[in-house]
Amino acid sequence: MIAENTDYRYEIMDMKNPYDVRKVSDFLSPLGFDFTPDQIDYTVILINLNDELIATGSLKNNVLKFVAVATKFRDTTAFSFIVKHLSERVLLNSKTAFVFTKPENIEKFMSIGYAEIASAPPTYALLEFGYKLIKDYKAYLKSKRINRLAQKVASIVVNCNPFTNGHKYLIEKAAAENDVLYVFVVEEDQSVFNFKVRWKLIEEGISHLKNVVLLRGGNYIVSSVTFPAYFLKSEKADLITQKQTELDLNVFVKHIAPILGINKRYVGTEIYCKTTAEYNKSMKNILTKNGIELVEVQRLAIGSEDNYVSASKIRKAIKDENLDSVLDFLPDSTKAFLLSKDSEQIRNRIKASSSRH
């Protein structure tokens, strides 16, 4: 007979302890998971009275990952115990709990109350549960929609870390070529310039454009939920990135574009960031398949032909205390901010850091 519910006990793993990490990854690898403890901040395991490890699950912020149950215990309540334990923890401080899993598990999660957002078969699926769901984000988008009769409706997704003349050029060009332009700003606060600052600089920089609407990216556009690899420090352009790109775009195509009637997406040609370059390539495939045109715009260069404007150049200049060399790259809003005292903290952080974002 299989153990009763009451015979379980759970244990929280210490991801700094190599023994614990090994215990979890040894359990996960035969089940087809490549456990990455550095991308996790909480892990729980479930043990029965015979000291057998029967299930595990992990959290990264508000996302459930690596939820797995030993084959022998699949018909017990181990699965819902793990999911309940992790969801409860997430929902204490957050409005939504997400699950990042394989498509074959979609039904298992749906049977206990999670709802599917999108998937990228055969690797990833994304589900959610909680107070605030994608329908609330869609309601927000609906409330921001302008000019419903517009024929040419374009979109751009930007991080703007920080806002440069390159971004401004791209936005101005797209705004001129279309009736309406929706600019999604990545909301994730993992960049040195936080969301509030990035939003403010863009808002000031594009205030002269009347057909442009600035939108929060929420959890659903290039966030660490839909696209974790984007925020990782490595620049590996591999299958993982490709599949996550697909997941992120499927959310866009399935939920976001139809609400706003978007039929074009603009991107700058990518030279520096491999993750973004890979993203652009997959984007073309998936968007075209779904009737959205991808418009690639040659990057803005100033002075000589290969002197491209790029936000990473700006961050590098700040790091090298050589801001004067890139002033040409900056619109007034960003220039004023970087030269002011308000940006002191951010500048110091850039000087101290070595990461890409």
Added chain:
Amino acid sequence: MVIKQQAQAGTFESSDMLVLVEPVSEGTGRVIELHSPVMVQFGKSIKEEINNALDEYEIKDVRLICNDKGALSATISARVETAIRRALQIQDGVLPS
């Protein structure tokens, strides 16, 4: 009484109900979102059960998300009551903070 914070009670198990409580602005009323596999058969009586529990604590404005998995009425009222008590900060949760 007035809901003070976000709270939850219950599990995803079969025959149980997971209840999420969220404060809303005054005058909104009771927003009850019920998901149940037996919605057609018992939706009405489950809602009645939930409303009874809310009446007991005289709660006017609240958002409840109830994820039912075929809970019996005693379970429903216990889960809703616990969630409300946690949201009113008169009962502690089970997780160590």
